[in-house]
Amino acid sequence: MTTLPDGLHDFLAEAGWAGGTIEPLPGDASFRRYFRLRDGERRAMLMHAPPPHEDPVPFLDVAAWLTANGMRAPAIHHAEPEAGWVLLEDFGDDRMRDWLDARPGDERAAYEAAVDALVQLHRLPPGPFAPYDMDAYLREVRLFTEWYAPAMGLTVDEAGHEAAWREALEPLLARQEPGVTVLRDYHAENIMLLDGRSGGPQGLIDFQDALVGHPAYDLVSLLQDARRDVSAALEAAMLDRYAAATGAQDDFRADYARLGAQRNAKIVGIFTRLAKRDRKPRYLAMIPRVWEAMERDLAHPALAPVARWFDANIPGDVRRAQGGKIA
Structure with missing residues (x-):
C-alpha cells in the first residue's frame, strides 16, 4: 500500500x-x-x-x-x-512517448507539432528567468567529470575539460542574446497530446527549470532524446523544418551540435549520479543512447577542443562501451 x-x-x-x-x-x-x-x-x-x-x-x-x-x-x-x-489541470494520458510507442506511424506528425510549438515559443520575448550563461553550461558539464569519470575508474584532466568546453561554447553566447525561454527538458515524455491526435496542440509539463538561453537547446532535447530513439533522418528533417520557419543559418546548426554535446555530457553525469548516489540504476540503460548522440555531436568541427579532450582522457574501450559498464 x-x-x-x-x-x-x-x-x-x-x-x-x-x-x-x-x-x-x-x-x-x-x-x-x-x-x-x-x-x-x-x-x-x-x-x-x-x-x-x-x-x-x-x-x-x-x-x-x-x-x-x-x-x-x-x-x-x-x-x-x-x-x-x-x-x-489533468492533461490526460496521451503522453507523446506512449502515443508513439502504440502508433509509430504518427511519429513525423507528432515531431512536426513539437517543433512548431518551439517555433511559437521562440517568437515570444524571453521570459523573466535567469540566463543560461557560461557558468551554467560549465557547471552542468562538470557532472561528467564529477560522476561518470570516477564511476569508470578514470582520472581525467578536469581543468582541461573546463577549458575545452569554454572554448567550444564561447562563440554561441552572442547568438543567445536576447535569448528565448528554454524549458530545458522538452522531450517526448514531457509533451502531452491534448486532443487525441499526434498533430494536435502540445501540453507542456516539467518546465520548472526554465532559463533564458539559446533556441537550439530545446530542439536538442527533443531530437537527441535520452529516453527514445530518434532516427538521424527524422532529426535532420525536423532541423530543416525549424530552420525554414525561423531562418536559422549554418551557425545555428553548429550551435545545435555544441549544445547537443553539452547536454549529453551533462546527462551522462546525471544518470551516473542517479545510479550511484540515488540508487536508481534504471537510468544506466539510457546512457548508451546518450553517448552515441554525444559522439555524433563531437564529430562537428565546432566541438574540436572538446573532442581532443575526449580523445586524450576517455580511452577507446570505455567509449566503445558507451558508458554501459559503470561499476
Whole structure:
C-alpha cells in the first residue's frame, strides 16, 4: 500500500477536493510525487514537491508566464507552495512517448507539432528567468567529470575539460542574446497530446527549470532524446523544418551540435549520479543512447577542443562501451 504524504487530505479539503479518489502515479528522477484525482466527472493532478528538496514556486511562475503568452501549460487550481502542494489541470494520458510507442506511424506528425510549438515559443520575448550563461553550461558539464569519470575508474584532466568546453561554447553566447525561454527538458515524455491526435496542440509539463538561453537547446532535447530513439533522418528533417520557419543559418546548426554535446555530457553525469548516489540504476540503460548522440555531436568541427579532450582522457574501450559498464 502506498503511503500518502502528510497533509495531503488537509490540502485537498482546502482546495475543494475532499472525498475524491487518489491514484499515485509513477515518479521521475526528482523528489516530486504525482497523484491523479477523480471526483465524479472532475479530474485533476496533484503535485507534491516538498521542501527542502523541491520548491514548486518556479513551476508556478513558469506556468503563469507560459499561459499568459499563449502556450499550453496546465491550469493551476490551487497551491500551497510553502508546503509543496500544487493542484493542477489533468492533461490526460496521451503522453507523446506512449502515443508513439502504440502508433509509430504518427511519429513525423507528432515531431512536426513539437517543433512548431518551439517555433511559437521562440517568437515570444524571453521570459523573466535567469540566463543560461557560461557558468551554467560549465557547471552542468562538470557532472561528467564529477560522476561518470570516477564511476569508470578514470582520472581525467578536469581543468582541461573546463577549458575545452569554454572554448567550444564561447562563440554561441552572442547568438543567445536576447535569448528565448528554454524549458530545458522538452522531450517526448514531457509533451502531452491534448486532443487525441499526434498533430494536435502540445501540453507542456516539467518546465520548472526554465532559463533564458539559446533556441537550439530545446530542439536538442527533443531530437537527441535520452529516453527514445530518434532516427538521424527524422532529426535532420525536423532541423530543416525549424530552420525554414525561423531562418536559422549554418551557425545555428553548429550551435545545435555544441549544445547537443553539452547536454549529453551533462546527462551522462546525471544518470551516473542517479545510479550511484540515488540508487536508481534504471537510468544506466539510457546512457548508451546518450553517448552515441554525444559522439555524433563531437564529430562537428565546432566541438574540436572538446573532442581532443575526449580523445586524450576517455580511452577507446570505455567509449566503445558507451558508458554501459559503470561499476
